[in-house]
Amino acid sequence: MAAGILTIRPMGFSGRGLAVLVLFVISCAGLLIRTLPPARLPKGVTVLWLTLAIVAAAGLIGVSRSGTSYLFAFFLAGHIGYRLETRAALVLATLCGLLCGAVLYFRLGPGYHELPWILGLATGTPVLAGIANRNRQRAVEAAISAAESAERAARAEAQAAVLTERGRIARDVHDVLAHSLAGINMQLELADALLDTGDLDKVREANDKAHSMVKESLKQAQWTVHALREDALPLLESLTAMLESSGHRDVLTVTGTVRQVPAQVTQNLLRIAQESLTNAARHAPGGEVSVELTFAGGSTVLRIRNRPATRTVTRDAGSGMGLIGxxxxxxxxxxxxxxxxxxxxxxxxxxxxxxRIPG
Known part of the structure; x- marks a missing residue:
């Protein structure tokens, strides 16, 4: 714009100079649309604004005698390609080239001899650069949007994984603490109550049972840590070791062809076995326990069965979370x-x- 003010002639407030000034101002106003966000102007207003600016730019070439008046048409054509959709941009750019070419070809102004008419036709060509810039900008925006969506999805997935892991740890903590601590607390309360009766034999019995439960809880805690590790031992060996450490020897029956199963399957089957053995000892003390591990064609089946209690069952309803887990x-x-x-x-x-777990 500054170059136009300094070079375009005549420019004044009367006669042809006034016409040049008015057309110059309209052309500058057409270029100012570049500073406005596309969402601020309706499409129809944008097209009308740019059309008026093209007509003013062509007229400025005709009425001016010298200077850089023809540059307005080039700049407008380039912005048309960037601002409008391809079809509308090509139509307006063609109009720009035809108007500017006609002004020079038919010698409609004093400056026709300064510029060849072919230059007028070429004023519409920057529209191609504008279209290319628009497409590149949209591709960049699409890539940024896709990256942001992927990042949001990754955050959501990570959060879901954290929540799942929290749930798994909560189940494991429950399996170890809820049963063990409740039983130990019950025995200690019983021992405390028996102190008032003076029956030291029963107090010792309750105390010994509490000690026994503490030892069993430590074993269960060790198995919980083992099950939480990703490098868990093979299922059969791990289950055999668990049963032996719990005092259940020669109770495991294996059918099918033994095979390796995923670590997650091993971990969860071990926890289910541990929970079942704990419940059996709690609700059916003295009852025989049998465990069957079956490697079927498309699944792995763990079956744990206990017979009725042979000793007095302590009335303790429990939390009810074991089966839910x-x-x-x-x-x-x-x-x-x-x-x-x-x-x-x-x-x-x-x-x-x-x-029964697939795999």
Missing amino acids: MRERVALLGGTITAGPVTEGPDQGGWQVEA
């Missing part, structure tokens, strides 16, 4: 679990838990 574990792996009383056979009156 089992179901959550199996559901996460796409498997099924059933738990209920045994109604027939030599184990009638006992309890059975069966978990």
Whole structure:
């Protein structure tokens, strides 16, 4: 614009100079649209504004005698390509080239001899550069938007993974602490109550049982840490070691072809076994326990069954979270679990838990 003020002649407030000044101002106003965001102007207003600016630029070439008046048409054509959709931009750019070319070809102004008419036709060509810039800008915006969406998805996935891991740890903590601490607390309360009666034999018995439960809790804690590790031992060896450390020897029956299963399957089956053995000791003390591990064609099945209690059962309802935790574990792996009383056979009156996990 500053170059136009300094070079375009005549420019004044009367006669041809006034006409040049008015057309110069309109052309400058057309270029000012570049400073406005596209969302601020309706499409129709933008097209009308740029059309008026093109007519003014062509007229400025005709009425001016010298200077850089022809540059306005080039700048406008380039911005048209960037601002408007391709079809509308090509139409307006063609109009710009035809008007400017006609002004010079038909010698409609005093400056026609300064510029060849072919230059007028060329004023519409910058529209191609404008279209290319617009497409590149949109590609950059699309790439940024895609990257932001991917980042949001990654954050959501990470948050979901954290919540899942929290749920898994909560189940493991419950399995170890809820049963063990509740039983230990019950025995200690019993010992405290028996102190008032003076029956030291029963106090010692309750105290010894509490000590025994503490030792068992430590074993369970060790197995919980082991199950939380990603480098878990093979399922069969891990389950055998767990049963032996819990005092259940020669109770495991294996059917099918033994194979390696994913670490997550091993971890969850071990936790289900641990929970089932704890429940059996709690609700059916003295009852025999049998464990069957089956490697079927498309699944791994763990079945734990205990016979009815042979010793006095301590009345303790528990939290009820154990079976819920089992179901959550199996559901996460796409498997099924059933738990209920045994109604027939030599184990009638006992309890059975069966978990079936694909893979």
